[in-house]
Amino acid sequence: MDFQKCLLFFCTLVVLHAVLSFKASVSGNKCKETLANISFSCMRLNLHSIPPEIPSSAEKLDFSFNDLGTLHRNSFPSLPYLTFLDLTRCGIILIADDAFQNVSNLTILILTGNPIKQLEKKSFRSLHNLQKLTIVDTGLSALEKLPISHLTQLQELKAGKNIISSLKVPLYVFNLTSLRLLDLHSNNISSISLRDTTVLRKMDLTNLTLILTQNHISYVQSGAFDGVILKELHLRSAFDFPYAKNCCLKAMAGLKVDKLVLGNYRNTKLVTTSGSGPLDGLCMIEFQEIHITDIDDLSGHYPNARDIFHCLVNATVIKLLNCLLTDLKVPIFPKLKMLDLSYNNFENLPAAELSNQNTLETLRITDNWFLTSFNSRFLNMSSLKNLDISYNHITMRQCCIPQFSGADQLIILNMSYNLEIRFEGLAFDGIENLEILDLRYTKIGGFGDYPLLKNLKKLSYLDISYASTYFTSENALEGPANLKVLKAPGNLFHRGIVYFMHNPELELLDISHCQFDHLPQGTFKGLRNLQHLDVSHNKLTTIDFVTSPSLNTLTLIDLSNNNVPGIPQSVLDHLPKKMIVFDISQNPFECTCDYLSFFKWATEHKAILKNPNELLCKSPLSLTNTRVIDSDICKAKTLFIGVTIGILIILSAIAASIYKYQFHLLYCWILMKGYRSTQLQECKFDAFVVYSSLDEHWVMNELVENLENGVPPIELCLHNRDFQPGQLITSNILEEGIMSSRKVIIVLSKNFIASRWCKFEFDMARSWQFLEGTPGIIVIVLEDIKEEEIKHVFRLHKYLKKNTYLKWKDNALSSMRFWTRLRKAVLSGKR
CATH class of the missing domain: 3.80.10.10 (Ribonuclease Inhibitor)
Structure with a gap:
């Protein structure tokens, strides 16, 4: 019967565990509500369908990294307000006709990373409002296979990382009058023919950005881009080698584009070939803005640095980034407005080389690790308004005359994140039109001692954050009376001086981290x-x-x-x-x-x-x-905390007392169960031995051997041999040990003093001796023990002071006398 009850109980536990596990699993797969009733995330929940708890009011749903398999017309519940749907990597193989009929108001649909094998002709029929379609990494082999001719509101089509092998643009693109972005990066396009670009040449694409980066183009048929007008064309790492790049660019003759992006990615290594320079083909393309990034073979192809720019002279914006340029010789650019030469290897700022560019408005030469000096002048740059030479390693001993004397229209000057710049006199004489000055994280000298900014009446923004400046003069900021923003954290200000009285128009003031201890x-x-x-x-x-x-x-x-x-x-x-x-x-x-x-x-x-x-x-x-x-x-x-602390102190004291006297309390509890005098019962043992288990070798080999095997034999009670299994240790000590024995033998050693159980047994024996009214404790001192150590056991120390004890010595004469005295003490009083 007991076995059946146990089996039933066990089965109940198993069922309960299964139910709780199921509930935990279900609750763990619940979608997160990221914006109340509007936005939900079900990402990575291993779901096979859209959860019914998604309310009809939802506008955004991230369902990526789940498992849908097939999208059919009932795959989605009715979500009439849903505009954003992310189905990235949901294992979608088939999209059936009218699959999105219940989410027909989508404007953004993401299908990235799905192994789509079949798109039926009416897959996207319901999505008349769709503006952005992302179908990256889906195995798409041709744009013609996308049934999207009716998506007249479509603005962005991202189809990168597929296996598209041709730039052939389908006729349906004529219907996509709102198209602004066609992204075909990282496909398998290797050649572009006249037939591929027929549609492009017949359409007005002045607002279209075409991305062909990271393809493998090696051939472009002459005339393929003749008459094509684009907003942007991206060709980074689109060619297999520089020679193909040059040939293909030449074949793009007739192309007009506002912004052309060329170059490589930093992990792309192209084989350098002999022949004309890789940028020569740009002479055949009409562009306004050109970005060239990560081309490290320019110097090898153009020993004369001036030749790098011979096809760029009509550009309005030129960016040559991370091209390992070390020197610069440029022609006069009649239309150039912006020049960016960041991330190169200049050692000196090429100010003289850039002089006479009287149309240039913005110049950026940042992040050049080796750029340490600025010794030349900007001459005849009357249009220069924005100069950014930040994040270099420039050291200037005297700024800023005459370096900027030829750029008198400068409005923005950024020299932040350099090593050190020292200012003297009227440092900004000649550039009085300056409105923004950024010197943060550059050690600047002379700035806080006298009014260096006195002639900058138009300055409205000044950032000298962490510039290691110590302001000692109350006139240090005199001059820019129209200053609106002053950022000066991490500097020091001499105490008791008012510094901002010359800048009454300040709207933002940052003087954090300046070690102020008082501000009057x-x-x-x-x-x-x-x-x-x-x-x-x-x-x-x-x-x-x-x-x-x-x-x-x-x-x-x-x-x-x-x-x-x-x-x-x-x-x-x-x-x-x-x-x-x-x-x-x-x-x-x-x-x-x-x-x-x-x-x-x-x-x-x-x-x-x-x-x-x-x-x-x-x-x-x-x-x-x-x-x-x-x-x-x-x-x-x-009051609450005081009362709480008081209670905690009392409870702690009680707990400490219980811990300290736990054995005594146990002993009292045992005594309360009932008192049986040894005089009213027959004792089973002559003596109960109290000893540390670490002294068991001496007890068994010496004490037991001499007493139990002697004549007459003495019956000893040993805890490791005679205690009843299954009972409390305290009960065994009292009932089976002390109460069932006429005497108690204490084997005193250093191990005994270190044992809490031994001390407890001694206390119980002393208390029992008091109740019995007869002497019953025999103490054997097993080894020399310092008195200071015995004092830690107060009752034992007191007992030894008043009672005789035996001391063990391991020699023949003393041993014989010891066993005689011990046997006599144990057998005394035995009937």
Whole structure:
């Protein structure tokens, strides 16, 4: 019967576990609601259909990385408002007619990574509003196989990473009047013929971007692009080798394109061949903007650096990025507006080489690792407005005359992230039109000592973040009276000086990380338009300065990461009225009643506090890391915490006492079960031996051998031999050991003193001796023990002071005397 009950119980547990596992599995496969009733994500849930819990109000659904197999007309529930659907890598093999009839308002459909074998003629018939179709990596072999002729709203068709072998554009493209992007990157297009581009040559494609990057084009039939007009044409890594590139570009004669993108990807290595330069074919193409990236063979093909540009002279924008250029010789570009020579190997800034480009408006020469000097001048560059020479390793000992004397219309100057620039005198004389100056993370010298910016009356934006500058003069920022943005974190300001009185139009001021420990009210005097003030990561202990009438226009104040203990009521009453964001997080707040008004204010103004959960108490210790915005932090919480701590202290004391006296409590509990005197029962043993298991060798080989095998034999009780299995150890010690024996033998050693059980057994024996009223404990000192060690066992130390004990010595004479005395002590009183 018991076996049947156990079997039934086991089966019940198995069934319950299975049910719970199933529920956990189902709940684990639930789609996430990323935006209430609007956006849902079912990604990677191993689903085979659209879950019915997706509401009809859904507008966006990410169903990628699931398993659908076939899309038929009932694959989707009715989702009339759905506009975005991602079916990436869902194992779709077949898309049947009208598969999307229940999601007919889609504008974006993503089918990337599906091994589509069949598209029926009416697969996309319902998608009249579709604007973006992504069918990348689906095994598509030709654009003609896409049944999309009716998608008149289609703007983007992305069909990269397929096996399309021809650029042949189907006739249905005539219907796609809204098409703006045709992406065929990473296909197998190797040749382009006249027949392939028939449609392109007959259409108005002035708004179309055609991407053919990472194909394997080796042949273009002459005239294939004659008359074709494109917005952009991307041909990065589209040719197998430079010779093919040149030939194919020449064959594209007659092509007109606003932006042409050429070059390689950094992991693409092309075989260099002899012959004409790889850019010579560009002379046959009409373009406005050209981007050439990662071509590292230009210097080898063009020993005369000027020849690199001979087919680019009519461009308005030229970008030669990461082409390993080391020097520069350029012709005069009659139309050039923008030139970008970033990521090359220049050692000197080619200012002289670029002089006389009087149409150039923007020049970028950034991220040149070897570019360390700027010694030449920009001459006759009257149109240059934007100069970016950031992220180089430039060191300038004297700036900025005469370097910029020929660029007097300069508006934007970016020299950030360089090594060191030193300014002297009227450093910006000749470029008084400067409006934006960026010097961040560049060590600048002489900037804080005198008014270097005095002649920059139009300057509106200045960034000197972490420029290792020490401001010592109150006139250091004199000049740009119309300055609106000043970013100066990570610099040092001499204490007690007002620096911003010359910049009354400031709207944003960042002086974080500047080691301020005090800011007097007059610091911001006259800043009538200041809206954003960042003084975070300083050492401020008070924020009285925010009550200055000059700061009434502030909408954002960042005081985070300072040493502010709290905000008094006098400051709270005068905070700027227009403040929208107030960040005072990460300060060591003192959560005492002195700042009770601040706690209430913070609770009432959580809407404007940034990171309110990071307003944490630092002191007192009882409230460490408690949130300031929690109400009644001064009263109720203090009382609650005090009571709680008191209870915890009491409970801890009780727990410690129980742990310390656990054996004694167990002993009392056993005694309460009932008392049986040894005088009323017959003892089974002559002596119960209390010893450490580490001394078992001596007990068995010496004590047991001499007492139990002697004459007369003495019956010993040993815990490892005579205790009853299945009972509590404490019960065995008392009932089977002490209560069933006339005497108790204590084998005292260092191991005994280290054993809690041994000390417990001794205490029980002492208590039993007291109840019996007869001497029954015999102590054997097995080895020399220091008195300091015995003192740790208070009762034992006291007992040895008042009672005689035996001491074991391992020699023949002493051993004989020892066993005689021990046998006599054990047998005394035996009837």
